[in-house]
Amino acid sequence: MDLLWAASPLTVREVAARLELADRKLAYTTVMTTLDRLFKKSLLRRHAENLAFTYEPALSKDDYRRRVLEGVVSDLLEHSEGTEPVLAAFVDTTAELGEETLKRLEELVAERRRAGR
């Protein structure tokens, strides 16, 4: 994905050549399969040109990062449901914290601030 964000569209052969330049030599078929999988996941677009496909990113780098991270967060929170959490949250669920309690606590904090403590 980084190669295609840097320069696109590229053919399979061009991607393989650039990987080789970056000391990551992979078989042509491996690169082709990987690009095809990324296309099927809608992460790449492809066009037929001179009997070969050229590939380009379907998402910007920022959009891609957002999509991956949203998936990770969603997986993490869904799996945590009903179990002892594996993370230390700043504020736990506020399901039991009513508006009245919040206001009382805010008043307590404000009082303390007024007293200069």
Next chain:
Amino acid sequence: MIDPVALLAFGLVFLGTSLALSGLLGAVLRCGRFLRPGSGPLARRRAATLVLALPPILALGLVLVLAAESAQKLASGTDHCLDHGHHLHLCLVHGGDWASRPLAVAFVAVLVVVMTLRSGRRAVELLLGQRAARSFKRLGRPLTADGLCRVVPSSQTFAFALGVLEPVVAVSSRTWANLAPGHRQALLAHERAHVDRRDLIARELLWTASLFGLPATVRHALSLWQLASEQLCDRQAAGAAGGPGVVAEAILAVARLCKTPPPLPPAALGADSFVVERIESLLSDEPESATAAARLLDAGVLCGLVFILGCALFSEPLHHLLETFLG
């Protein structure tokens, strides 16, 4: 030659002792003054740690004493098992008769299966957490020079420390965007405190120990430990981010943000809401109680040593008592 089936009896002694001690220490914890506000979060956390960790450690000590006694008798030729065949033996070699007690076998088997399943599930959750932590580190926008704290693009409200081995602090972009600079600093200082204090590792170790405790005691002690840890991190954050008032405000700002949609699943970030207790503790100038915590540790170690020493001194009558009790 050690008979593997003989280990069943030692397993039963271990589980029984651990559960009994867990019940006893749980009752002490409930009756003790550590639960009262003002006892200090460090002392409360220490008390909860001891209640969770001591039962399996002491039970293991008892089992080792009994196994050593059995091995020593076998080595010195003073083994008495064959002299009295009317009951089952707590013996490394002659304890194989346990296989003829289907209830005992089933009891231990069920416990082992339940513990294995729970441990397996926990391992999967931890791996998932570690994978998420790696993704946050790789793709999240760094907030601090050391790269520990990251902003994660999300429309939900959250901020947490994650990852036992490679910890990371993740803050959702929504949370970050809606906090004032002082509150952001307090939030990061609080989460960094969790990482510095190695709370995530400590909690996993206690969770493992809690497999051998009574569920009611475990729930209570883990909740107490969790609250005390949050309060200690609040104090550390207060020292780094402008005082308890700022930390209290930050907690309330995030709590208020949580009330607006989209909400997270109720259990995702923990079953307990400690907001009230944390703010009241922050504003009450409650002492940390380092001295009380040190005394508790001393008392815990002393009780442990007395227990193991007592088991070693009275291993012979204890051995017979347990054999009679187990059938």
